[in-house]
Amino acid sequence: MSRASDAVIDVVIVGAGPTGLALGVDLARRGVDALVVEKADGLFPGSRGKGLQPRTLEVLEDLGVLDAIFAAGGRYPVGMIWQDGERVGEHRMFDADEVKEAAGDSAFTEPWMVPQWRTQEILFARLEELGGRVEFGREVVGFDQDEDGVSVRFASGPGLRARYVVAADGGRSAVRRALGIGMTGETVDPKPVLVSDVRITGLDRDNWHVFPPRGDGDGYMAICPLAGTEDFQLVAQFPEGTAVDVSLDGIRKVAAARSHLAPEDVTEVRWASEFRPRAALADRFRSGRVFLAGDAAHVHSPAGGQGLNTSVQDAYNLGWKLGAVLSGGAPAALLDTYEEERRPIASQMLGISTGVHRGEVKRGAATVQLGLGYRESSLTAETRTDAGTIRAGDRAPDTTVGDVRLFDALRGPHWTLVAVGVAPPELPESVHVVSGEAQPTLGTGLFLVRPDGYVGWAGETDGGLLEYVTRLAL
Template sequence: MRAQVDVLIVGAGPTGLALGIDLARRGVDALVVERAGGLFPGSRGKGIQPRTMEVFDDLGVLDAILAAGESSPVGMIWQDGRRMGEHRMFDPAETAEDSPYTGPWMVPQWRTQEILFTRLEELGGAVAFGRDVVGLRRDGDGVTAHFATGPDVRARYAVAADGGRSAVRRAVGIGMTGETVDPNPMLVADVRISGLDRDNWHIFPPGGPDGESEGFLAICPLAGTEDFQAVAQFPAGTSVDLSLDGIRKVVAARSHLAPDDVTEVRWASDFRPRAALADRFRAGRVFLAGDAAHVHSPAGGQGLNTSVQDAYNLGWKLGAVLRDGADPALLDTYEEERRRVAADMLGLSTSVHRGEVRRGEATAQLGLGYRDSTLTAETRTAPGPLHAGDRAPDGTLDGVRLFDAFRGPHWTLVAVGTEAPEDHLPGCVHVVHGEAQQAYGTGLFLVRPDGYVGWAGDSASGQLGNYLMRLGPRR
């Protein structure tokens, strides 16, 4: 437990761990603290969207994520103990060269966190468990965190990644504005069940075998385990019983399964679906990320994915300021870019929950970008298919796979059908070039460390250098 660090990350969920990985690979001295005694034990956020798969590729955990999961199983509708037909939970998508991952990829959240934790330790990072933040003292030079037990920690910056009830958010006085998405409480539990195959996502509509049960039941196999995730909805005002007997009663009332077919409850929780957005994502040297900044309905699988991408956006900017000498004003763009995205994803999650939008292209998050950001500079007179601010697609240039070229904490200059000014570029700007290709058209594209085009031009002509001096890497 170090007394002083560059960045203190509060919360060892997917957000905090992903940020810890990104900072560790940049040589930033960061510490993750977690109030619990260990990693989160439940399956809750199990759907990893295609854009997050691309992030995980860059962070060095994709192979482990692929090995731990599987594609979403086909839904199976049941009625009176009979299979009534398949139900596609997600609109199908085909793999393309510019978008190699078609999601979502199903991995229990606890397993995703184990993989991220292992990667963090590989990079020399650490998590201090059992450290409950009870107060913050802020000044112009940094933040001092006070804990329920143990010594204080002093940091130049702090990041609240401690969930929807964030103690850090409350400590810095940032409010949240939200709404109840659904007044009906929900049960989510990791269970062992006999009598169901693992090839389908089993769906039991309201009615049940006796025609009297209320609310739906869905039971999904969890990849790489013997467990299923059970989700059930209850009428407003119901007190949800999380015990083994309580869950057995729900399963038996809403399906053809017997109570004893539920052999074990490994984790269980209840919640009321809501959507909420923090009024700000920053208070001085304290940043909010993940559920501390935005709380989603689980429908559509946007919460974990938006949260990891918060970390991915913030990590390179903290690294640029703390290690590369970038202007600290760069950190202002975190809220500018991510709060709008979070608001959009909250609206999407709510629409999916209410059945207004199908899971598919929108929930994949591949279309998100930062065209309106102050970090974005589009200097071409006639932009092609790819615009500054867009996600940089995958592809192949002169035998080099672009995602391979992007992987790492550097910037990448992609020269497509035009000359690349390789001289006078900072050492951490890598260059890849080739002939025109469909996803890019022609031009120069400076790809940020988080995989978005920051600057685009027909030629360098001084403008690229000016962009790098203003916002980019110094080394």
């Protein structure tokens, strides 16, 4: 077992899903010595979380993987409703005009579909490109923490000593359970659901094929082509108490019973699982030097595509804070703001996911995640008496300042001072500066933008700005 006198890793990230890999990428580009450990022998093989919302696309652009994400995926196909082997109507997953309006200034005006396994491959490749590491076959079975760090134990092989640990090991998180942190939640729907990646003949790849219940007690079935692959994702709901058969024969029987497809039209099952939709929120997101992120902290119904997106944004929030404390000399108290900021967001997104599942909330403005922010955070300082549309705590807009696209200036692991119509003051070299004339979106003033793209401080003049910068050791 490693001791405090041994070499210490800055951060051990438990779980190589989208959350753990995104955090690994963010820490690697900050020069933080982080190691991702994963109990499985490889990356998760299924499509499960396949929808990337506009705000997550902005995050992925900053992390340097947007081109690969776009190359690997595609737009959401139009739903085609079938009945008795006939096409009887179309169904759109969301109102495109409403989503475009909700996207506002964002360059991304609709969700993008990429199977989860492919998103993970892309993040993994980016992590390796940055010099980051993943060790597979490393199952965490316990840990001990003290005021200096965390000693992590594994089912096999030597232990590790880390300054911090992040549990990104899913809804059944072993780390969360070892910490004794409970989850409060509910069963969203007691009916079991089959989700599988299959190869199918006899269906076009231009539509998301929807087969409503036939009235004989069975639930719906939907078969969606997965862009960038030859696969379809087949989802089917069953009556409560059903034992779901995830074998090839079992899935063939479901497909044939609920559609015009013949059993042999399902030629291969590449991955399959069964679940019951639930919503749950961890009672805490931190215990000492151990943090919870992603599904380890909040479990969503897949409806509305909020789970993976909220999880990646957990990583994006925590990454810059860990980097600032470990490499930049920021006070350790900065890490307290992770739970302060992300737990309310996760709670809000859980409500939306559950609402979408139950038909109470529409996909659209509520699900793109661009309006989320941290106005109430202790990190937020709004000093203007007459604040404009963009306030401290809000996501910085994707606008132009001078002749520079603001998001291009924000890209990277740094803070950025945006000065519009006001001369920028002298700040540490670590803070990038963008200046230009007053403009409609931002008006006039100074905006200090955090590394995760949210305005931390805003003012008409620089009064109080240096104090804020000094407090965070920028």
